[in-house]
Amino acid sequence: MTSHRILTLYTWAFLAFMFAPLLLMIVASFNDASPPSVTDWQGLTFKWYEFFWMDTSTIREDPVLRALDRGRFGGCFGNSLYVAAWVVPLSLVLGLAGAVLLTRWRSRFNGVLWWVLLSPMLAPGVVLGISALVFWNRLGVDAGLFTIIAAQVTFIAAYPMLILMARLQRQPVELEEAALDLGATPFRVFRRLTLPYLFPALASAAVIAFMASMENYNTTMFAKGGSCTFATEIGAMARNPNGHPPVINAVGTVIILITVAAATLHTVLARREMR
Amino acid sequence: MRGKDVTLDSVSITYPDGFTAVQPTDLHVEAGEFFSILGPSGCGKTTILRAVSGFIAPSTGRVLIGGDDMVGKGPNQRPTALIFQNLALFPLMPVWENVAFGLEARGLSKRARRARAQELLDLVALGDQGDKRPGELSGGQRQRVAIARALAVEPAVLLLDEPLSALDLKLRQHMRAELRAIQRQTGVTFIYITHDQGEALTMSDRVAVMNQGVIEQVGTADEVYSAPTTAFAASFVGEANRFDGTVQGVSDGLAEIATARGVFRGRNPAGLAAGDGAMLFVRPEAMALGAGENTLSARLMRRDLEGAFVNLFFDFGGQELAVHVTNTGEATWPDGDADVSFGTANAVILPSGPLARTGRELAAQ
Numbered sequence: 001m002t003s004h005r006i007l008t009l010y011t012w013a014f015l016a017f018m019f020a021p022l023l024l025m026i027v028a029s030f031n032d033a034s035p036p037s038v039t040d041w042q043g044l045t046f047k048w049y050e051f052f053w054m055d056t057s058t059i060r061e062d063p064v065l066r067a068l069d070r071g072r073f074g075g076c077f078g079n080s081l082y083v084a085a086w087v088v089p090l091s092l093v094l095g096l097a098g099a100v101l102l103t104r105w106r107s108r109f110n111g112v113l114w115w116v117l118l119s120p121m122l123a124p125g126v127v128l129g130i131s132a133l134v135f136w137n138r139l140g141v142d143a144g145l146f147t148i149i150a151a152q153v154t155f156i157a158a159y160p161m162l163i164l165m166a167r168l169q170r171q172p173v174e175l176e177e178a179a180l181d182l183g184a185t186p187f188r189v190f191r192r193l194t195l196p197y198l199f200p201a202l203a204s205a206a207v208i209a210f211m212a213s214m215e216n217y218n219t220t221m222f223a224k225g226g227s228c229t230f231a232t233e234i235g236a237m238a239r240n241p242n243g244h245p246p247v248i249n250a251v252g253t254v255i256i257l258i259t260v261a262a263a264t265l266h267t268v269l270a271r272r273e274m275r
Numbered sequence: 276m277r278g279k280d281v282t283l284d285s286v287s288i289t290y291p292d293g294f295t296a297v298q299p300t301d302l303h304v305e306a307g308e309f310f311s312i313l314g315p316s317g318c319g320k321t322t323i324l325r326a327v328s329g330f331i332a333p334s335t336g337r338v339l340i341g342g343d344d345m346v347g348k349g350p351n352q353r354p355t356a357l358i359f360q361n362l363a364l365f366p367l368m369p370v371w372e373n374v375a376f377g378l379e380a381r382g383l384s385k386r387a388r389r390a391r392a393q394e395l396l397d398l399v400a401l402g403d404q405g406d407k408r409p410g411e412l413s414g415g416q417r418q419r420v421a422i423a424r425a426l427a428v429e430p431a432v433l434l435l436d437e438p439l440s441a442l443d444l445k446l447r448q449h450m451r452a453e454l455r456a457i458q459r460q461t462g463v464t465f466i467y468i469t470h471d472q473g474e475a476l477t478m479s480d481r482v483a484v485m486n487q488g489v490i491e492q493v494g495t496a497d498e499v500y501s502a503p504t505t506a507f508a509a510s511f512v513g514e515a516n517r518f519d520g521t522v523q524g525v526s527d528g529l530a531e532i533a534t535a536r537g538v539f540r541g542r543n544p545a546g547l548a549a550g551d552g553a554m555l556f557v558r559p560e561a562m563a564l565g566a567g568e569n570t571l572s573a574r575l576m577r578r579d580l581e582g583a584f585v586n587l588f589f590d591f592g593g594q595e596l597a598v599h600v601t602n603t604g605e606a607t608w609p610d611g612d613a614d615v616s617f618g619t620a621n622a623v624i625l626p627s628g629p630l631a632r633t634g635r636e637l638a639a640q
Contacts, residue, residue: 174359178357183351183380184379192379
């Protein structure tokens with residue numbers, strides 16, 4: 001066997017491990033069987049998708065679907081959007097501040113500062129969740145959506161920071177110096193030069209922060225208190241001892257579609273950023 | 276627009292890592308003057324420019340512009356404009372907004388900015404290019420946009436950091452003339468940084484020759500070329516034949532230098548005394564074939580036809596001598612050992628000191 005063949009085999013094995021489970025999940029989302037299966041084919045159905053908009057009476061007739069709480073599921077999804085709506089702008093602002101600080105403020109503390117600002121991203125999510133919970137609890141704030149937002153921002157802000165730093169490092173310092181030299185205040189330099197220059201990077205950082213916030217489970221789990229998000233609710237449904245309802249497969253398939261779309265968008269933005 | 280004078284009052288600049296880029300320097304640039312600072316890369320000339328524009332604070336001494344102490348004033352508060360080596364045009368703004376950027380910072384209305392930008396673009400012959408992006412222009416056009424942008428803020432002093440170095444030779448020569456014309460037209464004080472002696476000599480009212488953080492000589496182009504005051508200035512500006520030796524005697528502003536291959540006489544501007552280590556410099560075009568005041572015997576090795584000049588290279592006991600003679604078209608060239616001479620008034624004897632590195636030494640690096 002030539003090395004070329006081994007490489008080919010390895011590549012196919014790699015792709016199979018990556019995508020076979022996803023393919024199985026998608027196929028099972030169209031099978032009229034619960035718990036989800038691809039071997040026990042009970043016929044093509046779309047009801048695991050239609051669950052989200054079908055009549056209440058139809059749900060009540062279905063032995064699997066009637067056990068699910070559609071209202072709660074929608075509420076948790078709404079919570080996720082609400083959390084992301086705060087987390088994305090907050091982490092963009094904090095990440096931008098960190099990126100400007102680390103690339104434009106030359107000091108011997110930069111090395112230490114870099115690790116301090118990056119450490120939440122590297123710290124275990126449970127630690128962030130629990131510490132946010134304990135910290136805000138001491139201040140008299142009950143666990144809920146606010147603590148989820150606080151806990152998520154601590155580490156999600158590092159993503160925009162890294163993306164914006166990479167972009168800022170490519171901008172020649174002379175441009176900002178030239179603007180200063182022409183009489184602009186530092187604020188005007190930032191608004192007229194740095195911000196327009198950063199715009200594509202800001203857009204892609206926003207997409208990544210949004211996805212990180214939506215899909216976060218472990219940090220959110222510890223900080224959520226009695227509330228729920230999309231990710232924690234799916235987690236709760238998946239822990240069903242009788243096997244999870246195929247509705248989760250349907251949701252997963254939609255998420256894959258959205259992810260592919262977002263990744264495509266990100267690639268397009270990144271390509272524009274290269275110019 | 277009116278230029279202002281610039282004074283460096285014992286300015287020295289030491290970087291945080293301890294490197295002293297500029298030794299204590301006194302310098303006065305007249306209002307409306309085209310002043311060049313000429314030196315090899317790393318000599319500290321850009322550091323001086325950045326201290327005048329306000330990006331670096333002097334470690335000691337003061338910078339005065341139009342008599343006002345600039346201490347504590349940032350680059351956005353000084354009556355200077357800097358043209359960067361890489362031009363630093365704003366890539367995302369159209370050309371006219373680039374030019375008008377300084378006016379925007381001054382709070383002019385959009386209409387006034389556009390009108391003023393148009394005037395300046397007309398001045399640099401780019402009147403119809405205002406709506407393009409800088410990236411769509413040629414190198415020479417971008418160069419002119421940078422000039423227009425700097426002039427838009429009506430600076431009293433324009434600082435130029437080797438702005439022509441990225442252009443090809445033809446364009447560079449054209450831009451020299453254009454820069455000189457713009458300087459005359461506006462009356463702004465120009466401080467021009469370059470390592471190219473051709474640029475410095477052709478454009479400037481006065482030239483400062485700088486080496487290793489020290490301004491070694493300040494004078495008109497003629498003075499710097501014909502009457503260098505240091506060994507470095509003599510070897511960096513233009514070509515020169517050099518003879519190392521010891522001063523033997525002095526009289527009437529002249530000196531006699533004893534070298535390994537004979538005794539020669541030359542001017543003694545530095546007031547050397549007998550016994551001092553010295554170097555005699557003489558330009559190739561000041562040398563002649565045949566005997567004269569200082570005569571030496573050398574063997575012709577090579578002859579390069581330059582056009583108006585013929586460059587002759589002699590072997591003088593292992594040392595190469597360059598002799599440039601006018602091409603009359605009917606000369607005969609010496610065969611074997613021949614007399615070569617130079618006039619005492621054309622030779623200058625200076626204290627031994629660090630020399631500019633030759634092209635061959637730079638290439639070997």
